Amino acid sequence: LGRCHHAFKFAKYASRYLAAFACRFNRRFRHDALPGRLLIAATSSSPAIAVG
Structure with missing residues (x-):
């Protein structure tokens, strides 16, 4: 029984x-x-439209 x-x-x-x-x-x-992954995600995503 290993575990x-x-x-x-x-x-x-x-x-x-x-x-x-x-x-x-x-x-x-x-x-x-x-930090690098966050920067890539932020620059490659399209802008969000605020509704409300």
Whole structure:
């Protein structure tokens, strides 16, 4: 069983599990490429018409 979930002492190990989750969550995107991608998206899209 390669991917079993085991019970753990929450008070003792919770900070480690939460830190590992935060690290994986924050590494989802390539943050260094975001400004360039935003600039490309902003310049290649057509203007939006405000209705209202």
